[in-house]
Amino acid sequence: MSSSVLTQLGSGIRHPRTLLALKTALAVGLAWSVAPHLPGSASDYPYYGPLGALISMHPTLMRSITTGLRTLAGLVIGMLLAATVIIFAEPNVVTISLVVGAGVLVAGARWLGAGSDTVPTAVLFVLIIGGPNADSYSVGYLVQMTAGILIGLAVNMLIFPPLTVGSARDQLARFRASLADQLDDMAQVLRESWPPEHEDWATRGTQLATVADDVRTALQAASDSRRINPRTRLRRNRHDLTRDYEDLAAFERITFHVRDITDVLANAVWGTEVRIDLDPEVCDVLSDAFTSISPTLRSWDEPTRSAALEEARSTLATVGARAQRAGEKPGSGMNPASVIALDLSRILAVVDDRQPE
Structure with a gap:
């Protein structure tokens, strides 16, 4: 392989978007490998680990951290809203619709930023997918997302952290x-x-x-x-x-x-x-x-x-x-x-x- 081809290949790999894609692929792969081995009910929901890693990958470290924290905050808020239905009522068409609407209202908080979309999503997932096992589902969902986000942050920080x-x-x-x-x-x-x-x-x-x-x-x-x-x-x-x-x-x-x-x-x-x-x-x-x-x-x-x-x-x-x-x-x-x-x-x-x- 000629030196010019190697140079072009090296430049392509160092391109910010290419590097981000490679690091994202690595983070998702690591999260998927780790997910089945997490303790407790978390291992029952391994697909949320790669999702957390994907969410945390951004062109800058600071944005990765803020996005990850806001996503987790949105998840917790959504789960608490879902818990109100489970504790004080029962999931049905009316209660699910109302609490999802409430989640959309809460998601309008400016400080939530990129985590705003996760509030109504978490409500819906806990009530519909979690169903009768909403408590264990919520714990597994949160643990897997947290693990995936931490893996993504580690990869982004340790491998050529972006500097533009x-x-x-x-x-x-x-x-x-x-x-x-x-x-x-x-x-x-x-x-x-x-x-x-x-x-x-x-x-x-x-x-x-x-x-x-x-x-x-x-x-x-x-x-x-x-x-x-x-x-x-x-x-x-x-x-x-x-x-x-x-x-x-x-x-x-x-x-x-x-x-x-x-x-x-x-x-x-x-x-x-x-x-x-x-x-x-x-x-x-x-x-x-x-x-x-x-x-x-x-x-x-x-x-x-x-x-x-x-x-x-x-x-x-x-x-x-x-x-x-x-x-x-x-x-x-x-x-x-x-x-x-x-x-x-x-x-x-x-x-x-x-x-x-």
Whole structure:
């Protein structure tokens, strides 16, 4: 087998989803092997052990723990609700329906989270499957689920516990590159004859906002993956995400201004929402401004950032003066060049506020 094939195979196995699938399969297999040997009535219900293991397997250790605990809490609550029927009445169509409805109401408690669905399920299982042996069934059900969840947590913690910091930072870098690409694409539009041959840049505003939301979700997951994770003790994994959250906030502010520029330029080209007349004399200098600011984003963490910032400041000063002169022409009306120049200045201000490490 060639080295390239081995490398691809290794990368595939290390992929988070593949690794989670392999660990889940292992946990379920271990739980099924252990289940028949649990003491008492638990051994009569071995199928709940693998179910507990499956429920406990999640991309982060913290989520695995919280999901497991909430599932067990939901089971206990459901069993207590079922016990009220057994103690004070008898299982029939009316009592089962009422107590399941009560379980659904209780499941609405926000703190139960992922365990909310188990409340009415536990009620139904205890009363219908457990029947006359509801007490032993409840004990066996709970013991098997607990054992399965513990096995799942052990597997998730001992075998490459998930740490998604690198993936989140990669998404953040791609987000920054997307903002720079959008500025470069609009710079090209300003130098082309209108209408331009490509239109994809004009519809990227909403996409950039969606990417920002996805990156924030990824950073939150990365932060969650660091909690109680033994891998964070290694020096290479001690990265503090505070800086990344600050960068994301900066990129979100930049996105607002990039979207505003995109709307102004799209209306200047096609007049889809409102007719905007952009003075052809400022198109070239605006294009230069776009291409001077995009390198400040691309060199965000690089030594060349200072030089890029200095060049962008100089170019924007020229843009501001030209845009003002264009707005002073008789009958010029709305001055879109000044609007774009203002947004560019605000983008540069956000970049400038970022302190080097």
